[in-house]
Amino acid sequence: NAGVTQTPKFQVLKTGQSMTLQCAQDMNHNSMYWYRQDPGMGLRLIYYSASEGTTDKGEVPNGYNVSRLNKREFSLRLESAAPSQTSVYFCASSFTGRAGNEQFFGPGTRLTVL
Amino acid sequence: EDQVTQSPEALRLQEGESSSLNCSYTVSGLRGLFWYRQDPGKGPEFLFTLYSAGEEKEKERLKATLTKKESFLHITAPKPEDSATYLCAVQDSNSGYALNFGKGTSLLVTP
Numbered sequence: 001n002a003g004v005t006q007t008p009k010f011q012v013l014k015t016g017q018s019m020t021l022q023c024a025q026d027m028n029h030n031s032m033y034w035y036r037q038d039p040g041m042g043l044r045l046i047y048y049s050a051s052e053g054t055t056d057k058g059e060v061p062n063g064y065n066v067s068r069l070n071k072r073e074f075s076l077r078l079e080s081a082a083p084s085q086t087s088v089y090f091c092a093s094s095f096t097g098r099a100g101n102e103q104f105f106g107p108g109t110r111l112t113v114l
Numbered sequence: 115e116d117q118v119t120q121s122p123e124a125l126r127l128q129e130g131e132s133s134s135l136n137c138s139y140t141v142s143g144l145r146g147l148f149w150y151r152q153d154p155g156k157g158p159e160f161l162f163t164l165y166s167a168g169e170e171k172e173k174e175r176l177k178a179t180l181t182k183k184e185s186f187l188h189i190t191a192p193k194p195e196d197s198a199t200y201l202c203a204v205q206d207s208n209s210g211y212a213l214n215f216g217k218g219t220s221l222l223v224t225p
Contacts, residue, residue: 004157031211043158043201043215050211058212090157094211101211102148105157 002026004106006091012112013081021076021109023091030096032074033058033103034066036087043090049074050096081113117141120202120216127192127223135187135219137202145205147185148213149178152199161200192223 007022025032033048035058045058049068063085065077074093078085088110092103119138127133139147146165150158162171164180171178175196177188187200199220203213 033212040217042217043203043213045212048210048212056210092157096211101146101205102160102163103213104160105150107157108155 004091004093004104006089006106006109008109009107010110012114013078014114015082017081018077018079019081019111020078021089021091021111022073023075023106024073025091025093025104026072027093027104028071029093029104030071031094031101032068033092033094034064034074034076035090035092036060037090037108038087046076046089081111083113085111086113087111117206117214118202118204118216120200120219122219123217124220125222127189127221129193129223129225130191132188132190132192134189135200135221137185137187137216138183139185139202139204140183141204141206141208143207145207145211147180148203148205149185149187150201150203152201152218158201189221192221194223194225197221197223 004025034046035043037043044060047066049055052071067075088108090108091106094101094103121136149161152158162178167182169180175190179186199218201218203215
């Protein structure tokens with residue numbers, strides 16, 4: 001039982017390049033989330049998917065797209081990376097519809113955009 | 115306006131010196147309040163969920179409590195391995211199931 005896995009662990013991009021961050025969970029959770037974490041800002045929600053086939057914007061969605069590929073996988077795409085997207089990205093998952101449904105996080109992807 | 119405010123930003127304790135971390139929150143309806151621990155270079159690790167005022171939960175040297183406006187994470191006789199950043203998050207019943215995080219308290223416990 002691996003929990004939430006993310007690839008890659010580290011990535012360096014040049015401004016304007018594109019990339020996809022991958023996330024998978026094996027806990028049979030309905031909901032999946034993408035957050036970014038910046039110094040002094042805390043964790044901020046980018047996008048989430050409450051169930052397979054649905055996605056919704058979070059607090060900071062600009063510059064990102066997501067795909068809920070199936071129940072297990074949720075990817076985050078940067079179409080044209082900008083230095084402001086330098087951050088640590090975390091994927092999380094949870095059950096939907098339960099009060100206080102705790103989210104479980106992956107190990108993160110550390111992205112630098114030059 | 116921040117929904118979740120954590121204090122202090124940083125705390126340094128001697129091993130065995132008990133203390134508390136604070137999380138103040140503003141929501142229209144609380145669905146749940148969550149505490150996480152985050153070690154450097156790793157993802158947040160779930161600790162507790164609290165649902166209603168008066169509720170308490172314990173795990174080893176940690177005890178979380180909840181009132182209508184704030185939550186405390188009490189650390190009793192801490193050890194160096196308790197050093198980490200502690201994150202508080204709230205789930206507002208008007209905001210679906212997304213979590214709104216505070217900026218965290220960085221705890222250092224010295225031998």
